[in-house]
Amino acid sequence: MKKKIIIFDTTLRDGEQALQASLNSNKKIQIALALERMGVDVIEAGFPISSPGEFKSIESISKLLKTSKICSLARCLKKDIDTAAQAMKHAAESRIHLFLGTSNLHISSKLKKSFNEITDMAVSSVIRARKYTNDVEFSCEDAGRTSLHNLYKIIEAVIDAGATTINIPDTVGYTTPTQFKKIIQNIFDHVKNIHKVIVSVHCHNDLGMAVGNSISAVEAGARQIEGTMNGLGERAGNAALEEVIMALYVHQNVLKKYTNINYKEIYKTSKIVSQFCNMPISINKAIVGKNAFLHSSGVHQDGVLKNRKNYEIINPIKIGLNNCKLNLTSRSGRSAVEHRMQEMGYHKNDYNLNELYIDFLKLADKKGQIFDYDLEALAFFKKQQNTEEYFKLEYFDVQSKLSGLSVASIILICGSQTNIQKATTSNGPVDAIYQALNKATLYPIILKKFHLVANGEGKDALGKVDIVVQYKLRNFHGVGLATDIIEASAQAMVNVLNYIWKSNQVNKELEKLNK
Missing domain, CATH: 3.20.20.70 (Aldolase class I)
Structure with a gap:
């Protein structure tokens, strides 16, 4: 008993x-x-x-x-x-x-x-x-x-x-x-x-x-x-x-x-x-850490995809997590890359896995972690890597008051067109400029992560803004770097918007091919 x-x-x-x-x-x-x-x-x-x-x-x-x-x-x-x-x-x-x-x-x-x-x-x-x-x-x-x-x-x-x-x-x-x-x-x-x-x-x-x-x-x-x-x-x-x-x-x-x-x-x-x-959890903390059910090794990822019990003694669903995660890095194998492409909705005949994996390893060695948009860019935009970005932030102005409203005005170049937008919010200057950008693109995005760090020391330090947004159940990562943290924040979001645009173009091309 x-x-x-x-x-x-x-x-x-x-x-x-x-x-x-x-x-x-x-x-x-x-x-x-x-x-x-x-x-x-x-x-x-x-x-x-x-x-x-x-x-x-x-x-x-x-x-x-x-x-x-x-x-x-x-x-x-x-x-x-x-x-x-x-x-x-x-x-x-x-x-x-x-x-x-x-x-x-x-x-x-x-x-x-x-x-x-x-x-x-x-x-x-x-x-x-x-x-x-x-x-x-x-x-x-x-x-x-x-x-x-x-x-x-x-x-x-x-x-x-x-x-x-x-x-x-x-x-x-x-x-x-x-x-x-x-x-x-x-x-x-x-x-x-x-x-x-x-x-x-x-x-x-x-x-x-x-x-x-x-x-x-x-x-x-x-x-x-x-x-x-x-x-x-x-x-x-x-x-x-x-x-x-x-x-x-x-x-x-x-x-x-x-x-x-x-x-x-x-x-x-x-x-x-x-x-x-206000006590962050270590990423390698047992049971509840960010990496507790995250697999990076190619051997481990392959084993988990075949049977999660190979490398997991606890099903993450048991403690309230939806699923395990495969962290795509240079240690990941072909099976993990193929699995992620399938999760994003792509079929084997949409891309060449061998060519994609070779390019994936090269980029992973330089960048570290690979996001969804990176895989799409490698698979479908290799020949267009040097083309100009679709969205360009031509101008922005933000006014913010203590315990008051923040107002952002932007001029966004969208391909051959110019889009001017204004947004007002009580949540601060970064939120104001993000709302203005959303009005200009009409993309239904959700901000999942916003991380600000200082690169360098003193008054000349650069503010590096690292964001992750969700768009149609996919994560897109953007980075902005500037001495002005508002500008860095705007750059990061424009960076993301360009990746989303490219992803949408890929989907349109694939739809044509499938027809």
């Missing part, structure tokens, strides 16, 4: 501690609701004694959660416990999470008490918390560096006092999976009343082993894993919940464990947390 693993999320508490600025109440609520949609069992919403704003956020969240249990953190102090209970008074279900340092280092240098004194503190705090709720969690802070004898003693005492969950944190990410697993096994073997509670783990990633330690603890009998989305947290962060959850899923037949997680919400929730916390 498979046993359920309780997923305890502390993104709003431990995760927020790592942010440069505190989250406002609205963002915390949105994250909490996203975590609930994902199926998280317990959401640690914060540390209410820390500030009035924190208290109000927890109070607001407690009123909204319907399926997830809300939890508040408290030190082993009367005021902390009372405040935690008060913040969650509207909750359908609540948990008070107590913590106290148990290692000799914490006891002597931080708490400056004896072990017997901190044991008494822990017991009296659990008893007080039980007056407010029948769900009390006790954390042995720095358990990874606490002597086993002391660990057994304090755990047994707080269980007798009424604790329902015992959390064993590797607070500073000190242990290895083998060491941590042994600690959990020893607790089960030597604490006589351990069967009365859920054993939880809370691992930090200082040595990069938070997820490994968490899974090893499950193997030893732990039934709750604490962590954060995207691995946010103090220093090197916490165990990344998306990694823990998918590790349990992939190895469910071996571990004999399951969760109540709605897997399709994982990717979306990760992005919400990243956006609201």
Whole structure:
């Protein structure tokens, strides 16, 4: 029989501690609701004694959660416990999470008490918390560096006092999976009343082993894993919940464990947390990174096209992604190029794959990543590479005011004709000039990416604008370079518009041939 693993999320508490600025109440609520949609069992919403704003956020969240249990953190102090209970008074279900340092280092240098004194503190705090709720969690802070004898003693005492969950944190990410697993096994073997509670783990990633330690603890009998989305947290962060959850899923037949997680919400929730916390996700981050399901090697791409299981242990659809991606670079093989051409709607008899692939490799060596329009240009415009562009920006003028409207006027040369347009927007000068260009071309495009970087240093640095737009389900990439970032932005869009025009011309020629 498979046993359920309780997923305890502390993104709003431990995760927020790592942010440069505190989250406002609205963002915390949105994250909490996203975590609930994902199926998280317990959401640690914060540390209410820390500030009035924190208290109000927890109070607001407690009123909204319907399926997830809300939890508040408290030190082993009367005021902390009372405040935690008060913040969650509207909750359908609540948990008070107590913590106290148990290692000799914490006891002597931080708490400056004896072990017997901190044991008494822990017991009296659990008893007080039980007056407010029948769900009390006790954390042995720095358990990874606490002597086993002391660990057994304090755990047994707080269980007798009424604790329902015992959390064993590797607070500073000190242990290895083998060491941590042994600690959990020893607790089960030597604490006589351990069967009365859920054993939880809370691992930090200082040595990069938070997820490994968490899974090893499950193997030893732990039934709750604490962590954060995207691995946010103090220093090197916490165990990344998306990694823990998918590790349990992939190895469910071996571990004999399951969760109540709605897997399709994982990717979306990760992005919400990243956006609201202003914490970008590393492109090679497991499960939710941009490259997690992206294949560049020609051998890998060929294998994925034949059977995705060759190089994917998780179907990206499982976590809410539509599909895997083939990153077209000089490492890509013929099969990947042919596959992308088919996705764009071209047939084998529309182009010469051997000639296209030779030209593709040459361009990829120079450019790096190859986009859809590059393939079309190589396949159908090789003889016209030196022809003039169809669209030329002859003139532009942008006027913008602080907290006001931006107005852009342009003169765009469209082949042999001149198109003059004007656009007004409240979204700034770049948006104004883009709207004017759209009016001139009438292309139904969607801006997917806008990236601005400075090339060089000082006042003479060039602004490089890198954009990706979607047009009829295809991505087109454009680059603009100028000392004026508005001009660079305009150049990038005109660059894209020319690629779209060329693509449309190709389609017209192919339609004639097919007729």
